[in-house]
Amino acid sequence: MHMVSTHSLIACHDCDLLHRKHSLREGERATCSRCGAVLYQKKPDSLERTLILALTNLILFVLANVFPFMSFQLQGREQVTLLISGGIELFHQGFWQLAFLVIAVGVFFPLLKILGTLYVLIPLKFNRKIWRAQEVFRLVGALTPWAMMEVFMLGVIVAYVKLIDLATIVLGISLFSFAALIVVVALADSALDAEEVWERMESAQ
Numbered sequence: 385m386h387m388v389s390t391h392s393l394i395a396c397h398d399c400d401l402l403h404r405k406h407s408l409r410e411g412e413r414a415t416c417s418r419c420g421a422v423l424y425q426k427k428p429d430s431l432e433r434t435l436i437l438a439l440t441n442l443i444l445f446v447l448a449n450v451f452p453f454m455s456f457q458l459q460g461r462e463q464v465t466l467l468i469s470g471g472i473e474l475f476h477q478g479f480w481q482l483a484f485l486v487i488a489v490g491v492f493f494p495l496l497k498i499l500g501t502l503y504v505l506i507p508l509k510f511n512r513k514i515w516r517a518q519e520v521f522r523l524v525g526a527l528t529p530w531a532m533m534e535v536f537m538l539g540v541i542v543a544y545v546k547l548i549d550l551a552t553i554v555l556g557i558s559l560f561s562f563a564a565l566i567v568v569v570a571l572a573d574s575a576l577d578a579e580e581v582w583e584r585m586e587s588a589q
């Protein structure tokens with residue numbers, strides 16, 4: 385018995401007209417029959433490109449967390465900070481809820497998202513099914529709005545701009561890696577074709 389699930393229907397985001405979904409070939413896109421808006425598309429080499437970008441993200445994440453973020457020189461004293469230092473400092477000052485939030489959105493969620501993406505995509509590349517891949521992929525999707533590295537970055541910049549007059553600030557490798565990470569995560573998000581991943585997970589061995 386073949387059932388038509390809500391999964392196979394899609395509403396146009398511009399005019400709400402319902403369409404039945406068809407599978408597309410690479411590079412094709414489906415448009416609304418009433419208003420012409422793009423409903424969904426099959427991005428070329430989506431899996432490979434997302435995989436390469438996710439691996440790049442992992443490297444950038446490691447660089448961002450291992451190397452100095454900034455160093456301050458004030459009256460002969462130098463203080464080096466890491467990416468996570470801001471969160472730890474908040475914790476020491478008693479703002480533990482804020483510390484938890486900052487570390488979660490700036491470090492923990494992005495890492496979980498990168499690792500989750502690789503966990504799902506690497507076996508799929510070889511057409512293999514891996515334990516709980518669907519649950520992990522669902523989690524990756526749920527994490528996306530919470531991996532707010534740009535908010536974290538903005539907070540750091542605001543905090544440190546005040547110190548410019550007081551101390552000499554040297555920007556570290558971590559800061560540049562983190563800035564690159566924000567860009568490459570956005571590229572990976574746009575390269576990812578979630579529909580294709582779901583289809584491949586269903587047909588993988």
Ligand SMILES: [Zn+2]
Pocket residue numbers: 396397398399400401416417418419420421
């Ligand atoms: Zn439409």
